[in-house]
Amino acid sequence: MPRYKRKLSKMDHSTHLHSTGEAQPEPGQGRPEPSHPKLHFHDVHDIALDLVFKHVSLPSACVLRRVCKRWNDHLDAPFQLxxxxxxxxxxxxxxxxxxxxxxxxxxxxxxxxxxxxxxxxxxxxxxxxxxxxxxxxxxxxxxxxxxxxxxxxxxxxxxxxxxxxxxxxxxxxxxxxxxxxxxxxxxxxxxxxxxxxxxxxxxxxxxxxxxxxxxxxxxxxxxxxxxxxxxxxxxxxxATPMDEYEICALKTRLNRMVFVHNVPGSSGAWLEQVLKDILKQHEGPEFLFVNVVQLELGGLRPLTVRLVERLLMEIMSSGVLNNNL
Amino acid sequence: MSTAASSSTSETIAEPGLKIKVSTKEGEVFELDEKVAKMSQVIRGILEDLGEQNGGDDSVLPLTQVETRIFRKILVWLKYHAGHDKEEAPKAEEDEIIARFCEEIPEWDQKFLNVDQAVILEIMLAADYLDIKKLRGLCCKTVANILKTKTVEQIREMYGIENDFTPEEEEEIRKQTAWCEDEPPRQGSNH
Structure with missing residues (x-):
């Protein structure tokens, strides 16, 4: 016996069809079809029933338990729970x-x-x-x-x-x-x-x-x-990328910090390197070439922004920044 | 290899590339594009087996449990999704659980499954037989959504199911599930 036949023959669902003699309307895709055996839900084999019940949440399952013994057995079975x-x-x-x-x-x-x-x-x-x-x-x-x-x-x-x-x-x-x-x-x-x-x-x-x-x-x-x-x-x-409002707020805040601490705002290779390292660590490679000193921060994520802020604050409070610039 | 094609009508789907022939329960032969056919994991598996055995190009895979009228519908679904779906990695179980309960049925699929419930069940069984998980899941979800909107009495009437509980058993279940008694049917909800 060819392998494919063995494979397919194993998969006989043994459904029990019975004819109602009614022609079924075919909305959507179909054309009118001749009478054919109609499959009823209570004839569906256990595996199919379980497949449907797997898509039912617990409260709905509890309602459905009351339909009949068979449904009750399936819906209160350990595998269903x-x-x-x-x-x-x-x-x-x-x-x-x-x-x-x-x-x-x-x-x-x-x-x-x-x-x-x-x-x-x-x-x-x-x-x-x-x-x-x-x-x-x-x-x-x-x-x-x-x-x-x-x-x-x-x-x-x-x-x-x-x-x-x-x-x-x-x-x-x-x-x-x-x-x-x-x-x-x-x-x-x-x-x-x-x-x-x-x-x-x-x-x-x-x-x-x-x-x-x-x-x-x-x-x-x-x-x-x-x-x-x-x-x-x-x-x-x-975290999602910053929007314009957030970018603007960040720029203002960073500028204010720099101003308060009397740090020249637009220079400092050391500062740039520090910020680039943060970006490298916390953002994707596409942000590596952002000119961070010029505050082109459009793509930064909020978390990185907070890290940048925190680092700046720590540096400023320790006086390291002033010494290095 | 089967030659079911000899006594049946042949329906050709004009698409480039390798064609796979399958025959339905009634012996009707369909010629499918390889990509479409392989959306069925069963057909994919058989083709891989045949590949190992140098199976001939004229092979017809007999799908003896699928009626022609149902296979035609499945074919519509397969062709649409073969053209529209991205190749997806197998889902992790947690993703599958979320998809089962939280994802809406896409509009196209809703329309596709807007058919008699008996037909949905037959598509579901055929999809299970052919191992087309996505279609099977959509059918299950559609039926489950219908069930969730009905009362117990409506379901019994709709499917001709007899209440075979003894009064004592019914009372016991009613006690166990009393908390859901005042739950209204959840119209149109996936939950």
């Missing part, structure tokens, strides 16, 4: 949380999307409590958070929980607030009042955050630094 998809508002229900809690040992993947809930202070807490529910599930594989407005401190708390080693946390389409403290010193807070300052928006990227960073023996400050590096990495990956 393996991936849970939930909306933020679903977790407002105490009884739903209980329902999930009873079945949590079957769960391997969670997709929790928040629809960017604003103005609900408990949304972050709910998210945190929900994720923590799974920290002792030994086969937990991944948690994906999407469309949330989350604070970096909440994110940090989450990464410090003890999830199984293999469990991975992914973020996508997230607005992470309160990231400034990981980008610049606290004394700089007053200088960072600008649009969207302090928030990092993760677009369609899928960013992985290290879990279980609760390293024993580390001080609170050291842990904060460790998490800060993660935030910087995330911010750098997701």
């Amino acid at each position: 393996c991936t849970l998809a939930l909306l933020n508002k679903d977790l407002l229900r105490e009884d739903l949380r209980e329902y999930i809690k009873e079945r949590r040992n079957f769960v391997r993947n969670i997709l929790y999307y928040g629809k960017y809930v604003f103005g609900q202070e408990d949304a972050n807490t709910r998210l945190y409590q929900f994720c923590c529910m799974f920290q002792n599930v030994s086969d937990m594989q991944r948690i994906v958070l999407s469309e949330h407005n989350i604070s970096s401190s909440m994110l940090r708390k989450l990464t410090e929980k003890t999830f199984p080693k293999q469990c991975r946390l992914f973020l996508t389409k997230l607005l992470v607030s309160d990231v400034d403290r990981y980008l610049i010193p606290e004394s700089w807070y007053s200088l960072t009042i600008e649009r969207r300052s302090g928030s990092t928006r993760i677009g369609n990227l899928l960013v992985e955050i290290d879990m279980n960073v609760n390293v024993e023996g580390k001080t609170e400050q050291e842990k904060e630094v460790m998490f800060g590096r993660q935030v910087q990495r995330m911010a750098h990956a997701c």
Whole structure:
């Protein structure tokens, strides 16, 4: 028997068709067709049924469980509970949380999307409590958070929980607030009042955050630094190019700094080299030839901008810059 | 190699390049552009096997589980996507989960699948048989979206499904899922 025939014969779905004798209309692509056997949903084999149910979120699955015994068996089976998809508002229900809690040992993947809930202070807490529910599930594989407005401190708390080693946390389409403290010193807070300052928006990227960073023996400050590096990495990956408003604000601020410290503003090979090194480290190769002293900063990302600012400030406060120019 | 073509009508799709012949359940033969044909992982696999065995150009791959009327539809989908889709790397599982629940069905595909539900199911089964994951996923999602907008009674009526629960079983499930009782059907939502 040829190999292709063996391959195809293995794939017989054994569907059971029965004829209703009705001609089916063919909207869109088709022309009128003759009568043909009509496939009914209850005749569809188990694999196909599971394929459909894999696209149903938990609350909808619970409704569908009531249709018949067969659907109930499929929808409450461990493999079907393996991936849970939930909306933020679903977790407002105490009884739903209980329902999930009873079945949590079957769960391997969670997709929790928040629809960017604003103005609900408990949304972050709910998210945190929900994720923590799974920290002792030994086969937990991944948690994906999407469309949330989350604070970096909440994110940090989450990464410090003890999830199984293999469990991975992914973020996508997230607005992470309160990231400034990981980008610049606290004394700089007053200088960072600008649009969207302090928030990092993760677009369609899928960013992985290290879990279980609760390293024993580390001080609170050291842990904060460790998490800060993660935030910087995330911010750098997701930051969008500056717009004209931001560029203008940055130019003004840098010029003011230079003026206050009596530094000649447009010269200094040393300064140029320092800034170029920053660009090289934090931006793509296309920015290497930017004339940074002339402040052609159109393509810089906000994170780099803050690094530039911080470095300038540190240099100026230490007096190094004046000595080198 | 099969010669199902001998007793059937042949439909030629005029496209340059290597042609692949496949025959449907009824024995009708279709000649596909290689790129279009290889969107089916099953056909791709068979062609690779045949390549190893020096299979002849006149080979006709028998797709014995796919009816002609369904294959015609699938062909429309394959040709459109062969021309419009970029070559995609296989998705990581987390990407696949996000796509399953968060991505909208593209407009063209929505129109393509705007057919009788029985036909969608048949396309889904054929896509599964031919291992065309994207089409299979779109069909599943479309059916799932329809289910999500219906009540239990509507679903039973729509599909002629009998309520085979005993009153005790029904009560037990109702208790377990009581929290979703006041959930309205989610019209047009992917979630």
